[in-house]
Amino acid sequence: MSYREIKSAVAVAEEDVQQLQKTVKSILSKVKTDGDSAIRYYEKKFDDFDPPSFRISEEEAAKAGEELPVEVIEELDFAIEQVTAFARAQKDSMVEFEKEIRPGMLMGQRIIPLGSCGCYVPAGRYPCLTSAVMSVIPAKVAGVQRIVACSPPGKGGSINPGILYTMHKMAVDEIYCIGGAQAIGAMAYGTDTIAPVDLIVGPGNQFVMEAKRQVFGTVGIDFLAGPSECLIIADETARADYVAADLLAQCEHDPQARGALVTTSETLARRALEEIERQLRDRTTEAVARASWEDKGVVVVVDNLNDAARYANEYAPEHLEIHTARPREVVPLLKNYGSLFIGEDTAEVYADKIAGPNHILPTGAAARYTGGLWVGMFLKVVTHMEVDRPASLKLAKYAETQGAYEGMDAHRYAAAIRLRNLKE
Secondary structure, three states: OOEEEEEOOOOOOHHHHHHHHHHHHHHHHHHHHHOHHHHHHHHHHHHOOOOOOOEOOHHHHHOHHHHOOHHHHHHHHHHHHHHHHHHHHHHHOOOOEEEEEEOOEEEEEEEEEOOEEEEEOOOOOOOOOOHHHHHHHHHHHHOOOEEEEEOOOOOOOOOOHHHHHHHHHOOOOEEEOOOHHHHHHHHHHOOOOOOOOOEEEOOOOHHHHHHHHHHEOOEEEOOOOOOOEEEEEEOOOOOHHHHHHHHHHHHOOOOOOEEEEEEOOHHHHHHHHHHHHHHHHHOOOHHHHHHHHHHHOEEEEEOOHHHHHHHHHHHOOOEEEEEOOOHHHOHHHOOOOOEEEEOOOOOHHHHHHOOOOOOOOOOOOHHHOOOOOOHHHHEEEEEEEEEOHHHHHHHHHHHHHHHHHHOOHHHHHHHHHHHHHHHO
16 A cells, blocks of 8 residues: 655654553542542542532432523434434344254353443533433443443533533433543542442543543443544545535544545645635634644545555544545445444534434544444343253263363363263
């Protein structure tokens, strides 16, 4: 694969990564040891937030809708309906079964919802109103018994009313106004007032993602969903204004967000760069979007769409858009992405907000080994087997031989004792 970089990204310094790891480790250690007092310490330090209780009462959550315009409530209700419908379709694709694999060998699987989960809902630079919907609804559809949600305080000293409205609408069991690595620690280790959970899901900034990485094993996590990413594959037919708009939509998330254009047309590449500069000047979020684009943005020219697909598969982006004359022909070439958007009319921002497929997706090339958050992440697929006597005799013979070869004498004997008794 050959390509030419028209614009490249600035690499992250290793010392910055090490400092982040050290800072987060310190926060988590204090939360694990001191519990609620550590939560209060860090909320005062980072958010200047010191409420009587970090838990949001049902009465407070119920009033959140009163602060929202009617049209916002309608859109949030629509988003809940869409995400619920998609999650239900996903759950319907999963089946329990029991099958006689060989005569007398009955094997199968059950699908069991997790007992509890923690949903981290970011709201730092912007309150992403449907982020709670994306994490809570799949858990609800899966049948998780206890759902905890944590979200940082906004300018008003509480959870954003749009986010809080959706949490109340979805009947989240426990809602806490806590943010950052300390929220991840609280859900992972538990405190006097917050019981630990089995799984933590949701996106967040670099501190939240590093915290999830460090608590993995104590609890499960979905994956590392850090600063947003969008890669666009385009040919000469693509609209430069659409390409620029979709890249900047991701760049405005965070100065660390990554936008990339891979195109077969250098003419389009140059036009897109000009259009990005023009659109940046019109955006109220120019400072954040510009910092992201200038530091992390990439523009690459390739010889053909096969090379574009190869580049995209190596990049493994969170969001992948296809802006080509025949986008469906490109789809079979693509293997590594969080979510795919086929054709220039399919804007990624639709999924970010209300469309239905989940917007909590893998970043940092994690799409090489996982997809996005879905109802299956809240379900355990567990297996079972039952064998009759003739089948047990057959399996015991093989297990005894293997155990002996491996030197695992207790394994050998557990098979041999059955082999002897079944033959008698």
